[in-house]
Amino acid sequence: MGLLEILQDVELFEGLEQGEIEQIALLCTERRVAESEQLTTQGEPGDELYIITEGFLEVIIGGTSTSQRRVVVNLGAGQVVGEMALIDQGPRSATVRAIDEPTTVQTIKREAFEKLCMENNRIGYIVMRNLAADLSFKLRHHNLSERD
Amino acid sequence: MPVYKVSIVVAGSDHPGAILNMSRPPKIGEKIRLGTREFQVVEVLKLLPPRGDFQYIHATCRAVENP
Numbered sequence: 001m002g003l004l005e006i007l008q009d010v011e012l013f014e015g016l017e018q019g020e021i022e023q024i025a026l027l028c029t030e031r032r033v034a035e036s037e038q039l040t041t042q043g044e045p046g047d048e049l050y051i052i053t054e055g056f057l058e059v060i061i062g063g064t065s066t067s068q069r070r071v072v073v074n075l076g077a078g079q080v081v082g083e084m085a086l087i088d089q090g091p092r093s094a095t096v097r098a099i100d101e102p103t104t105v106q107t108i109k110r111e112a113f114e115k116l117c118m119e120n121n122r123i124g125y126i127v128m129r130n131l132a133a134d135l136s137f138k139l140r141h142h143n144l145s146e147r148d
Numbered sequence: 149m150p151v152y153k154v155s156i157v158v159a160g161s162d163h164p165g166a167i168l169n170m171s172r173p174p175k176i177g178e179k180i181r182l183g184t185r186e187f188q189v190v191e192v193l194k195l196l197p198p199r200g201d202f203q204y205i206h207a208t209c210r211a212v213e214n215p
Binding site: 009010011014015056058070071072073074075076077078079099100133137138140141144145147 | 153157163164182183195200204
């Protein structure tokens with residue numbers, strides 16, 4: 001599957017037209033992540049967003065010792081990781097590492113992403129709306145996991 | 149083609165659950181592989197109204213018993 005087809009199946013870009021997705025594709029860099037390799041570390045600065053195209057990542061929160069850490073969710077194909085640092089420019093809210101082989105992500109740098117959103121407000125509005133919807137979905141998932 | 153964004157919660161297991169896109173909706177009774185582990189779907193709910201090509205689904209699963 002080509003990059004444009006992959007991006008069309010990512011909720012973050014739902015509502016964008018073909019030419020707009022092509023502009024997003026120009027910002028993407030593919031990265032293969034080895035099993036157990038960390039993409040982000042909680043508390044560290046971050047300036048990239050990741051879109052999972054293959055495999056699974058686990059999201060871990062907690063302290064520095066193993067006993068304090070907790071895996072809160074696994075994220076698979078089509079999901080977005082690292083979006084909080086992209087929006088609020090704060091430190092990484094979680095540690096993220098690959099738990100499947102192969103795991104592949106598309107990486108988008110914050111600076112390039114913000115530049116595109118500023119230059120094309122339609123893209124900026126749609127992507128930011130979809131980012132908010134994605135954060136809402138993750139919150140709903142968390143609430144359902146606490147249901148019992 | 150519709151894309152099914154699925155929230156999966158695994159009941160009675162240490163698995164943290166998952167969110168992933170699927171090309172078809174999960175069905176009660178079928179098995180789903182999450183990484184190296186396999187689970188059985190026991191509940192499927194429509195979580196949100198569809199938006200564009202996306203359907204939003206929640207599935208509850210249980211660990212598959214080894215024979």
